[in-house]
Amino acid sequence: MDTVADFKEIVEEIEAKGGEAFKRCFQCGLCDAVCPWNRLIDFSMRRLVRQAVFGMTDIESGDIWRCTTCGRCPQQCPRDVRQIDSGLSLRRVATEYDVFPDAVKPLRSISVHLTDEGNPMGEDREQRADWASGLDVRSFSEEMEVLYFPGCYLSYDPRMKKVARATAGILNRAGVNYGILGSRENCCGESIRKTGNEGLFRRLARENIKTFIDEGVKRIVVSSPHCYHTFKNEYPEFMVHFDVVHISQLISELIDQGRLALSGEFARKVTYHDPCYLGRHNGVYDQPRSILQGIAGLELIEMPESRGRSLCCGGGGGRIWVETAKGERFSDLRVRQAIDLGAKVLATACPYCISNFEDSRLALEDETALEIRDITEIVFEAIQKTDATG
Numbered sequence: 001m002d003t004v005a006d007f008k009e010i011v012e013e014i015e016a017k018g019g020e021a022f023k024r025c026f027q028c029g030l031c032d033a034v035c036p037w038n039r040l041i042d043f044s045m046r047r048l049v050r051q052a053v054f055g056m057t058d059i060e061s062g063d064i065w066r067c068t069t070c071g072r073c074p075q076q077c078p079r080d081v082r083q084i085d086s087g088l089s090l091r092r093v094a095t096e097y098d099v100f101p102d103a104v105k106p107l108r109s110i111s112v113h114l115t116d117e118g119n120p121m122g123e124d125r126e127q128r129a130d131w132a133s134g135l136d137v138r139s140f141s142e143e144m145e146v147l148y149f150p151g152c153y154l155s156y157d158p159r160m161k162k163v164a165r166a167t168a169g170i171l172n173r174a175g176v177n178y179g180i181l182g183s184r185e186n187c188c189g190e191s192i193r194k195t196g197n198e199g200l201f202r203r204l205a206r207e208n209i210k211t212f213i214d215e216g217v218k219r220i221v222v223s224s225p226h227c228y229h230t231f232k233n234e235y236p237e238f239m240v241h242f243d244v245v246h247i248s249q250l251i252s253e254l255i256d257q258g259r260l261a262l263s264g265e266f267a268r269k270v271t272y273h274d275p276c277y278l279g280r281h282n283g284v285y286d287q288p289r290s291i292l293q294g295i296a297g298l299e300l301i302e303m304p305e306s307r308g309r310s311l312c313c314g315g316g317g318g319r320i321w322v323e324t325a326k327g328e329r330f331s332d333l334r335v336r337q338a339i340d341l342g343a344k345v346l347a348t349a350c351p352y353c354i355s356n357f358e359d360s361r362l363a364l365e366d367e368t369a370l371e372i373r374d375i376t377e378i379v380f381e382a383i384q385k386t387d388a389t390g
Contacts, residue, residue, distance in 0.1 A: 009055065011052075011054075011055040013093055014052050014055075014057065014090065014093060017088075018085055018086070018088060018089040019085075019086040019087075020086075021081050021085065021086045022053050023053060024079040024080060024081050025046070025050070025053065026079060027046055027050060028046075030073070030077060030078070031045040031046055031073035031077060031081075031083055032044050032046050033076070034072040034073060034075070035072065036068075036070065036072070036333075037066055039330075040327065040333075041328060043063065045067070045073055045083055049083070049086070052090065057090055057093075059093055059099050060099055062103055062104070064087065064090040064091060064094065065091065065101070065103065065104045065322060067083070067087045068312050068314055068315070068316040068319050069084045069194055069316045070280065070312035070316055070317075071084070071281050088194060090196075091194075091195055092196040092198060093196075094196060095195065096196075102323075103323045103324075103325075106322065106323065107195050107321060107322070109122070110192065110321050111192065111200055114187055114189075114192055114200060114204065115200065118185070118186040118187055118207075119152040119156060119187050120191065120192070121152065121156050121157075123156045125183050126183050127156075128182050128183050129155070129182035129183065130155075131150070131155055131164045131165060132164070132168060135165060135168050135169075135172075136168075136172055137168050137179070137180060138178075138180075139179050139180065139181075140178075140179030140180055140181055141179060141215075141216075142215060142216030143177075144177050144179045145176055145219065146176060146177075146178045146250075147181065147217045147220050148167065148168070148171065148178045148179070148180050148221050149180075149181070149221065150164045150167070150185075150222075150223055151187070151188065151222065151223060151224040151226075151351065152187050153224065153352070154167075154224070155185075157351070157355070159354065159355070159358060160351050163354070163374040163377060164223065166374070166376045166379070167223055167247055167380075169384075170251060170254075170376060170379055173260065173383050174259045174260040175259060176259075178221070181211065181215070184211050186204050186207050188205075188226065188227040189201040189204035190227065190234075191226065191317075191318045191321065192204070193230075193234075194317045194318040195317075195318035195321075205234070205235060206238065209240050212242060217242065218242070218243060219243040219244075219245065220243070220244045220245070221250050222246060222247065223349075223374075223376070224350060224352075225246060225276075225277035225278035225284075225349065225350045226350070226352065228245075228246045228277065228278065228282065229281055231244040232244040232282070233281075246278060246284060246287075246349070247349070248284065248287045248375060249284065251287075251376070251379060252287040252290055252291055260383075262295050262379065262383065263296065264381070264382035264385030265296045265297035265385055266296070266298045266381060266382050267296075267297030268297070268298060268299070268371075269301060269342060269343050269344045269345070270292060270298055270378070271300070271301050271302065271303050271341055271345070271347070272288060272300065272302075272348065273303060273310065273338075273346060273348040273353060273357075274288075274306055274307055274348075275310075275313070275349055275352075276313075277316065278350060280308055285307050288375055291375060291379060292347065292375065292378065295379070295382050296382075298378070301342070303337055303338065303341065304341075305337070311333060311334050312330050313330055313331045313352060313353040313357065314329055314331050314356055315331075315350075315352030315353065315355065315356050316352065320352045320355065320356075329356065329360060331353075331357050332360045332363065334357065334360070335357055335360040335361055335370060338370055339364075339369055345371045345372075345373050345378075346371070346372050346373070347374070347375050348372075348373075348375070349374060349375050354372055354374055358372050
């Protein structure tokens, strides 16, 4: 077992990187009882904590990269061990010493892409607004009501561009005075922070914050729960506060204000998946459901694990960029749950969830058995049907 003890006392190193809460653990094992990994492999957060307490952490092990930061174990922990923050301290140590097992080596190129182009895909920064081609989407200016921040996935991924375009259609239909930053937008930095690269996160955050302030941004609408969590809960570390809303919250608000009417039908049996960073981390459960329940013809059925007990898709904690072995994908379990319910559509509100669910859907014997939709796509389809029927 290789540790960093040869370089520096490991316990002090972990504590210096934010893992001091490890010492509170009294090995009750409640974290292991709720961890989704234990449905697929033998994994123990309790063991990782114990190893850290005694300075026995193996930074070359893939185990310190397993955590998806889903939030289930902190929810159960009676000693406030802060497994997420503490676990990230181990990744900070590994990142500092440039020690990455094979499965997470893509993080090196991700960091380069974020540094060079402001997005983890390495796509051209100048093409960040190409998703809006042909739509009535303007560049943000100070007098506008809101800034729409689509994020990296919606800006570049072909599947997720459909979500960005649906969102723009909804905002236009409701008469929202909004704009986008385009090439002036950086990654929020959430996923790279969760992999231990604190320095790069802070660089991205400072650049975004400067842009928001320079452009006069007051209210930010986001599609990704990870952007939502970062802007709302982590950017205040830099002594700034913006009014941040997830698109599901804004749609609910627009409906309540009478600015958006959903009279078109979506006659399908739908189940809704609560993204970890929208639901468990930030308590947004009701607005997505109220939107779906308000659409004519839509039958909403609950997943067996929903709201605070929602099963993670596997993409959090930076694992959206990490290779996950066949048979170890949480998303496979979630897609199967939706099919077993008799749902025809699995709806959610997170780009990571959609990406993972689409991959799992394609692995089914009958990939047409289930459709994966973002709630904005469902809402936009209902709006289009409303317009078609007059």
